[in-house]
Structures are given as C-alpha cells and as structure tokens.
Amino acid sequence: MALTADRERSYLWQDGTVRSWLLTTDHKRIALLYMASITVFFILGGIGAALIRMQLVMPTGAILSDETYGRMFTMHGIVMVWLFLVPSIPVTLGNFLVPLMLGARDLAFPRLNLISWYLFVMAGLLVVYGLFRGGLETGWTFYTPLSTDYTQGRVLPVVAGVFLSGFSSIATGLNFIISIHQLRASGMTWYRLPLMLWALYATSVIFVLATPVLSITLVLLAFEHFFRVGVFDPTLGGDPLLFQHLFWFYSHPAVYIMILPGMGVVSEVVSTFCHKQVFGYRFVAWSSISIAAIGFLVWGHHMFVAGTSLYAAVVFSMLSFLVSVPSAIKVFNWLGTMHGGAIRLDAPMLYAMGFIGLFTVGGLTGLFLASLASDVHLTQTYFVVAHFHYIMVGGMVSAYFAGLHYWWPKITGRMYPEMWGRTAAALLFFGFNLTFFPQFLLGYEGMPRRYATYPAQFQVLNVLSSAGASILALAYILPLIYFAWSLLRGARATDNPWQATGLEWRTSSPPPTENFVHPPVVTHDAYDYAALDQANIAARQEVPHA
Amino acid sequence: MVRVLYCWILLMMLLAGELTMARLGFGSAVCACAVLMGLVIIFGFMRIAQAPPLAAIFALGGLFWLVILLSLGSLDSFTRTNFAVGSAMSSRPDHAPALPDESR
Amino acid sequence: MPDHITPYDTALHRDESAVSGMWLFLASEILLFGGLFLIVLVYSHTHAAGWNAGVRHTSLMIGSINTVVLLSSSAVFTLAVEAARTGDRRRIIHAGLGAAGLGMVFLMLKSWEWHLEFEEHLFPGTNFSISGPNDGGAQLFYSFYFISTALHGLHMLVGIGLILWICDRTRRQTGREISTIPVDIVGLYWSFVDLVWIVLFPVLYLIGRN
Numbered sequence: 001m002a003l004t005a006d007r008e009r010s011y012l013w014q015d016g017t018v019r020s021w022l023l024t025t026d027h028k029r030i031a032l033l034y035m036a037s038i039t040v041f042f043i044l045g046g047i048g049a050a051l052i053r054m055q056l057v058m059p060t061g062a063i064l065s066d067e068t069y070g071r072m073f074t075m076h077g078i079v080m081v082w083l084f085l086v087p088s089i090p091v092t093l094g095n096f097l098v099p100l101m102l103g104a105r106d107l108a109f110p111r112l113n114l115i116s117w118y119l120f121v122m123a124g125l126l127v128v129y130g131l132f133r134g135g136l137e138t139g140w141t142f143y144t145p146l147s148t149d150y151t152q153g154r155v156l157p158v159v160a161g162v163f164l165s166g167f168s169s170i171a172t173g174l175n176f177i178i179s180i181h182q183l184r185a186s187g188m189t190w191y192r193l194p195l196m197l198w199a200l201y202a203t204s205v206i207f208v209l210a211t212p213v214l215s216i217t218l219v220l221l222a223f224e225h226f227f228r229v230g231v232f233d234p235t236l237g238g239d240p241l242l243f244q245h246l247f248w249f250y251s252h253p254a255v256y257i258m259i260l261p262g263m264g265v266v267s268e269v270v271s272t273f274c275h276k277q278v279f280g281y282r283f284v285a286w287s288s289i290s291i292a293a294i295g296f297l298v299w300g301h302h303m304f305v306a307g308t309s310l311y312a313a314v315v316f317s318m319l320s321f322l323v324s325v326p327s328a329i330k331v332f333n334w335l336g337t338m339h340g341g342a343i344r345l346d347a348p349m350l351y352a353m354g355f356i357g358l359f360t361v362g363g364l365t366g367l368f369l370a371s372l373a374s375d376v377h378l379t380q381t382y383f384v385v386a387h388f389h390y391i392m393v394g395g396m397v398s399a400y401f402a403g404l405h406y407w408w409p410k411i412t413g414r415m416y417p418e419m420w421g422r423t424a425a426a427l428l429f430f431g432f433n434l435t436f437f438p439q440f441l442l443g444y445e446g447m448p449r450r451y452a453t454y455p456a457q458f459q460v461l462n463v464l465s466s467a468g469a470s471i472l473a474l475a476y477i478l479p480l481i482y483f484a485w486s487l488l489r490g491a492r493a494t495d496n497p498w499q500a501t502g503l504e505w506r507t508s509s510p511p512p513t514e515n516f517v518h519p520p521v522v523t524h525d526a527y528d529y530a531a532l533d534q535a536n537i538a539a540r541q542e543v544p545h546a
Numbered sequence: 547m548v549r550v551l552y553c554w555i556l557l558m559m560l561l562a563g564e565l566t567m568a569r570l571g572f573g574s575a576v577c578a579c580a581v582l583m584g585l586v587i588i589f590g591f592m593r594i595a596q597a598p599p600l601a602a603i604f605a606l607g608g609l610f611w612l613v614i615l616l617s618l619g620s621l622d623s624f625t626r627t628n629f630a631v632g633s634a635m636s637s638r639p640d641h642a643p644a645l646p647d648e649s650r
Numbered sequence: 651m652p653d654h655i656t657p658y659d660t661a662l663h664r665d666e667s668a669v670s671g672m673w674l675f676l677a678s679e680i681l682l683f684g685g686l687f688l689i690v691l692v693y694s695h696t697h698a699a700g701w702n703a704g705v706r707h708t709s710l711m712i713g714s715i716n717t718v719v720l721l722s723s724s725a726v727f728t729l730a731v732e733a734a735r736t737g738d739r740r741r742i743i744h745a746g747l748g749a750a751g752l753g754m755v756f757l758m759l760k761s762w763e764w765h766l767e768f769e770e771h772l773f774p775g776t777n778f779s780i781s782g783p784n785d786g787g788a789q790l791f792y793s794f795y796f797i798s799t800a801l802h803g804l805h806m807l808v809g810i811g812l813i814l815w816i817c818d819r820t821r822r823q824t825g826r827e828i829s830t831i832p833v834d835i836v837g838l839y840w841s842f843v844d845l846v847w848i849v850l851f852p853v854l855y856l857i858g859r860n
Contacts, residue, residue: 212684580848
C-alpha cells in the first residue's frame with residue numbers, strides 16, 4: 001500500500017500526459033527526455049562505427065566507396081562527439097542528480113533547462129538532416145579549407161546543428177554552476193559535496209567558457225563557406241592554422257568534458273561498493289578543477305605536425321604533460337580507496353573498474369602523443385584513434401553505464417537484473433580491448449587513419465578489431481534490452497539499495513516531484529559510512545518499539 | 547540620475563581623448579582610453595561593485611580565459627619561423643570549385 | 651514554500667542567483683567575441699599593411715556618431731534600472747523607449763554605413779575594390795569587419811527586443827510591485843553590448859588609421 005502511495009507521488013507518475021512531459025521543468029523528467037534522445041543518437045553513431053568496421057575487414061574495402069567511407073566516419077565522429085559524448089553524463093545523470101545531491105528542489109533555472117533540451121533536439125535534427133542529405137567528408141574537425149572551399153558535402157546544416165548544440169551545452173553548464181553555488185542544502189559545505197558535483201562543476205566551467213569559442217569558429221566557417229569570403233583562406237594570406245587553434249581551444253577542453261563527469265561517477269561508485277570514504281577527498285576534488293583549468297592550455301598538441309611554430313609546440317608539449325598529474329592523482333586515489341575496502345563486485349563496480357583500467361591505458365598512451373618526437377611518428381595513425389577511444393569509449397561509455405546501473409533504481413524505482421548487468425560489463429571490457437588494442441599496434445606499424453583501404457599486411461589486426469566491435473555491439477544492446485525489461489518487471493528498489501551515503505539515497509525511489517518531503521540537513525562529510533551504519537543500527541533497534 | 551550623467555560625461559571625454567590620440571597616431575593611448583571607457587561602464591552602469599561577489603568572480607574568470615585564448619592562441623603565429631603566416635606557398639589550384647555548387 | 655520562487659528559499663536568494671547567472675552568461679559571451687579578437691590580434695600584426703589599408707577605408711564619422719549614440723543609449727537605460735529601484739513605472743517605460751530608440755538609430759546608421767561599403771565594393775570577394783600587393787590583408791580586414799558588426803548588430807537586435815519586452819511588462823503590471831531583476835538583467839546585457847562596441851570601435855576605425 002505504501003508502495004502505491006509512493007508511486008503516485010513520484011515524479012514519474014504524478015501527471016502522465018505527453019504534454020506534461022514535453023512542457024516539464026522538472027529536472028528529473030528533463031533528464032529522462034535527454035536520456036531517450038542521446039540513446040537514439042548513440043545508436044545512429046554506432047551504426048556508423050559498425051559500417052566502418054565492416055568495411056575494414058578487407059584490405060581493399062568490403063562494402064563502401066571511398067567517398068561514402070569518408071562520410072561515414074564523419075557522421076560517426078560528429079554524432080558521437082556532439083550528440084552523445086559531450087552531453088551524455090552531464091545532461092542525463094547530471095541533470096537528474098545535481099539537485100538531488102545538493103538537497104535542492106530543482107536546478108537554478110528550470111525553464112532554461114527545458115529550453116536547452118529543445119535546443120539539443122533541434123541541433124540533433126539539423127545534424128541528422130545534413131547527414132542524411134549527403135553528409136560531409138571533413139571529419140568531425142571541419143578543417144578549413146577543406147570544409148570551406150573544397151567540400152562537396154552538406155556543411156551548413158551540420159555546422160548549424162553543432163552550433164545549436166553548443167548553446168544547449170552552455171545553458172546546462174550555466175545551470176549547474178549557479179545551482180552548485182546557490183542551492184546547497186543547509187549544512188552542505190563545499191567540502192561535503194559529493195565528488196560527482198565537483199566533477200560536474202569542472203565540466204560546466206568548460207561548457208561555459210570553451211563552447212562559445214567553438215560557436216564563433218563555426219560562425220566564421222559558415223560565413224566563409226557561404227559568402228565565399230576569406231577568413232582562413234590561404235590564397236588571401238589567411239591562416240588555416242588559426243581555424244585549428246580556435247577549433248581545438250574548444251575541442252581539447254571538450255575531451256575533458258567527455259571524461260570529467262565519468263570520473264565523478266567512478267568516484268561515487270568506487271566509494272559505495274568499497275563502503276569506504278574516498279581516499280584523499282580534497283585531492284580528488286581539486287584534481288577535477290585543475291584538469292578543467294590545465295585542459296585549456298594544451299590544445300596545441302593536436303597540431304604538432306600541422307606546421308605550427310616550434311616554440312609553441314614545445315610550450316604545448318610541456319603543458320600537456322602537466323595535465324597527466326591530476327589525472328594520475330585520481331587513479332591512485334581510486335586505487336587507494338579500493339585498498340582494504342570491502343569490495344562488492346556488482347555491475348556498477350565492474351564498469352567502474354573497467355573504467356580505471358582503460359582510462360589508465362588511454363592516459364598513458366596520451367603521453368606518447370604529447371611528446372614531440374614520438375608524436376611525429378604516431379600522429380594521424382590508428383595509434384591516435386585507439387588512444388582517444390580508450391579515453392572516450394573505454395572511459396566515458398564505461399562510466400556512463402556504471403552510472404546508469406548505479407542510479408537506475410533511483411531513477412526508475414526498479415532493479416536491473418544483476419547477472420545480466422555483470423555479463424554486459426564483462427563483455428564491454430573484453431570487446432572494447434579486442435576492438436581497440438589491435439589499433440595501437442596498427443598505428444605503431446604506421447597504418448594511417450581515415451582511409452577506406454589499407455595494405456594487406458594489416459589485415460589480421462583489422463579483422464581482430466572488427467571482431468571485437470561485434471562483441472562491443474552486443475555489450476551495448478544487452479543493457480538496452482534488460483533495462484527495458486526491468487522497467488516493467490524489475491524488482492522494486494528500496495530507497496538505498498547500495499547502502500550509499502549521498503543525499504539522493506535519502507529520498508524515495510523514484511523520488512517525489514519536489515525531491516525531498518522535508519528539506520534535508522547535512523550533518524556529515526560525504527562518504528561518511530560510519531555515520532550511515534550507526535543510523536542503520538539505530539533504525540533497526542527502533543523498529544520493535546514502533 | 548546625477549551619477550549616470552557624470553558617467554556619461556566621463557565617457558564622452560574619454561571618447562574625445564580616444565579620437566585625438568588616434569589622430570596623433572598613439573595606438574597604445576587609444577587602447578588605454580578604450581579600457582577606461584570599459585571600466586566606467588562596468589562600474590558605473592553595470593554596478594559590478596554592488597552585485598553579488600559571484601558576479602565579479604565570473605567576470606574576472608571570463609577575462610582570464612580570454613587572456614589564455616589570446617596569448618596561447620597567438621603564440622604560434624608570432625613565433626612561427628618555418629613558414630610565415632599566410633606565406634604565398636599556396637595558390638588556389640585549378641580543380642577547386644570556384645562557386646558553391648548549387649545543384650545539390 | 652511559495653511556488654513562484656521555486657527552487658529558492660527567498661526572493662532575494664532568487665534575485666542573486668539570476669544576477670550571478672547573467673554575469674556568467676556574459677563571461678561566456680566574452681569568449682564568443684574573444685575568438686574574433688584572436689583573429690584581429692594575429693592578422694593585424696602579420697598583415698599590418700593590408701589590415702591598416704582596410705581600417706583607413708572605414709567611415710570614421712559614422713563610427714564616432716554611433717559610438718556616442720550607443721554610449722548614450724546605455725546611459726539612458728541605466729536610468730530605467732534606477733527607476734525600477736525607486737518603483738517609478740513611467741520612468742522605466744520612458745527611459746526604456748529612449749534607449750531602444752537610440753539603439754535603432756545606431757542600427758540605421760550602421761546599415762547606411764554597410765550600404766555605402768557595398769557601393770564601394772568593400773565586401774570581400776572577386777569585386778573587392780582595394781587592389782595592390784596588400785589586398786589580401788584588406789580582404790581579411792573586411793571579412794572581420796562584416797562578421798563582427800553583423801554579430802554585434804544581432805546582439806543589438808536581441809537587446810532592443812528585450813528592452814521592449816521590459817517596457818511592455820512594466821506597462822501591463824500595474825497594481826503589483828515592480829520586479830527590478832528583469833530590468834537589471836536586461837541592463838547588464840545592454841551595457842555588455844556597449845562594451846563589445848567599445849573594443850570594436852578602435853579596432854575597426856582607429857588603430858592603424860594614421
């Protein structure tokens with residue numbers, strides 16, 4: 001009976017009309033709207049990847065023409081970066097969790113939040129329109145003068161879509177920053193914030209300060225392409241490298257948009273499933289901020305062989321090494337947290353451990369690319385492809401799934417099937433490594449990226465990679481199925497199924513529309529399991545008297 | 547009311563100064579006048595001193611990141627020795643489409 | 651908890667958040683225009699001769715008048731912000747309409763200036779009228795000129811729209827207490843548009859003219 005009462009008060013069921021969903025300003029519902037949208041885009045980008053891997057089974061190319069291949073990896077890149085990875089954790093889990101973790105009723109600007117979703121959907125539609133009306137062959141980086149003077153593809157709608165998605169990002173970032181500053185519950189000091197919020201704060205800083213530079217860069221590109229005037233045009237003495245500088249001023253920090261929220265999720269999950277305070281809380285918190293800050297200073301390492309100044313290259317190389325320090329701090333602190341903890345290997349923890357391993361490989365191979373000498377050999381090869389997929393797919397997608405499994409009971413009020421969750425986590429780890437580890441070897445041996453064909457000597461490794469991709473696809477499809485199943489048939493979740501400490505676990509699963517029946521008061525540090533255990537014991541002793 | 551009037555007079559004087567300096571060809575003095583005009587607007591019209599402290603933090607943050615963009619972004623162009631920016635290495639090849647292809 | 655201030659505790663708390671949020675948005679806008687100024691910084695040094703040739707072709711007269719108009723418009727709207735604090739409805743509307751009117755004057759002068767430049771074939775492309783060894787730099791300057799003034803003009807249009815919205819809601823909200831925050835926030839935006847122009851004006855018209 002209590003369950004049905006809760007069910008009717010929960011945000012999911014309080015008003016079930018389509019209209020109430022499409023005009024909602026409830027951050028939890030907007031999170032679900034976002035989740036549905038990015039799942040569609042993830043599938044679309046995934047189809048692109050599948051076609052690429054099928055093509056590369058044969059050295060001469062199996063199914064696509066050279067031109068179609070170029071358009072396919074461009075679609076894969078653009079959709080995955082701007083319509084899945086950049087929004088992924090912030091707009092879904094972040095949107096859902098920021099007010100809950102703060103102990104607030106909603107984000108600072110609820111209507112802006114809804115507007116940002118509409119902007120995102122419009123952006124996605126524009127991009128998809130451009131891609132289906134022919135696509136473009138520039139790669140996700142839109143380098144000039146290819147994108148302005150030589151392209152035969154649909155640059156304008158795609159660029160307009162990416163431009164709009166930028167405004168959606170800025171709105172989200174602005175909302176998070178103001179919320180974290182202004183809406184903390186009574187007693188929630190900065191050093192009591194869950195590490196997820198520190199990570200999302202750092203991400204939001206990048207959203208707000210880097211995205212506008214992408215916007216203006218795309219405006220310049222569109223202007224040059226449409227009016228045929230020179231901005232970066234070398235025939236007028238313009239500098240195409242200036243485009244690359246502006247582009248990477250956003251897009252390198254955007255790499256940290258695509259990893260920092262994952263780091264936040266992993267901090268939460270590792271602490272919960274080790275039932276242990278995060279080792280070195282303040283170091284982990286500040287390492288998020290410093291990753292975001294240093295991340296703005298390193299973009300030149302994408303351009304070492306593009307003809308930039310040697311002096312600039314040296315400066316950017318040294319700064320790039322610097323960013324590995326806070327990243328390493330995080331990895332060591334997660335391991336420190338696990339050391340001596342009572343580790344439970346539920347699905348979220350398996351995903352999080354996968355994240356730690358894959359992120360470490362991705363991060364360490366990044367050092368090869370930050371060094372000037374080895375970068376000259378490795379840049380524009382599959383080594384780079386493998387490196388950033390280890391960070392973005394191995395890292396971010398693992399973390400996204402870790403977070404989805406971890407908060408699924410809170411979001412839906414239902415448990416996912418644990419055994420299937422563990423299977424999918426194991427498949428993801430195995431399939432991912434089989435797909436991308438061979439690409440390190442391919443790149444080291446000199447196979448260039450972005451070609452539709454390759455010399456026959458690389459075939460074995462390419463076949464291995466494609467085989468891995470099919471396992472990876474299975475690892476993505478499985479959760480889609482069992483999550484859908486659990487919505488209908490999953491066991492009812494309790495309020496705090498993992499015995500976690502965050503404020504989000506103190507309200508019902510799923511939470512009521514106003515998040516908390518009584519405004520919460522925070523009296524302990526984050527991850528204070530001793531206090532939680534004591535409260536549990538006290539609650540158990542009280543039951544007989546009740 | 548009076549405060550706004552003072553600010554406006556100050557801005558007009560600075561603008562006159564800026565135009566004079568431009569006529570005399572002192573580029574840095576022009577920049578100084580522009581910066582002063584900006585400060586008059588930020589403190590006189592936008593009242594940043596009366597705004598919540600966060601406002602000043604955000605404004606300074608925006609300026610700081612602007613400095614990063616301008617300094618690190620121009621570092622390459624100003625120190626490039628291999629090819630000067632926009633050296634006439636490249637001219638438009640014949641196969642480049644001269645006009646946007648409207649047929650698509 | 652009254653619904654109209656959700657998710658805040660008090661109206662003051664809500665207002666502070668709104669003002670801080672606006673400043674954060676303006677910080678974001680700084681970086682938007684920042685990308686343009688990186689282009690100025692690089693090209694005005696690496697192509698100084700052609701760039702300055704471009705600067706010499708702009709209309710200093712119209713530019714200066716426009717600067718006066720825009721600064722005055724911002725000053726007038728600041729009067730509306732002060733009027734909102736004292737609760738003077740009529741003065742908000744008068745000052746708002748004055749500021750919006752001056753903004754329109756700016757845009758009209760700007761489009762006249764654009765018209766003249768199109769007549770003189772100063773729009774970059776095949777018919778570009780500045781020729782000689784430095785025409786590339788001059789074309790780069792005029793690309794920047796048109797993009798930056800268009801972007802600034804777009805911001806002005808948005809600002810004028812916001813000001814008219816303020817006037818309209820002030821007119822319709824008789825009987826209730828005036829909410830000062832929307833006026834404040836539009837004022838911040840309008841002054842920011844001024845700030846951008848204050849940087850653009852010397853870059854487009856002054857530095858490099860002599």
